[in-house]
Amino acid sequence: MEARVAALEEIASATKATLAELKSGQDRLRDDLKAAQDSIRTELRTGLDGARDRQERDFRLTFGALIGVALGLAAIMAKGFKWF
Numbered sequence: 001m002e003a004r005v006a007a008l009e010e011i012a013s014a015t016k017a018t019l020a021e022l023k024s025g026q027d028r029l030r031d032d033l034k035a036a037q038d039s040i041r042t043e044l045r046t047g048l049d050g051a052r053d054r055q056e057r058d059f060r061l062t063f064g065a066l067i068g069v070a071l072g073l074a075a076i077m078a079k080g081f082k083w084f
Helices: 002-080
Strands: none
Touching: none
16 A cells, blocks of 8 residues: 555656646746747837838828829919910
8 A cells, every 4th residue: 555655646746846847838938928929019019110101201292292283283274274
């Protein structure tokens, strides 16, 4: 009977050690995932800031072109109606 108890105690201690290793590995994995998440978040913010800057520049260019075309057409109409 004592041999069985000793075997069970040995199994229990091995199980405790294995569980401790798994918890340690889980903690490392959690830390790695957190670091990867922070890195992705930083890259995404940088990319979105760049896209926002390009979007603003494109809007200004398009709006300026629209105003230029409107003024050009107004000048053509004024010339056609002999307003100047």
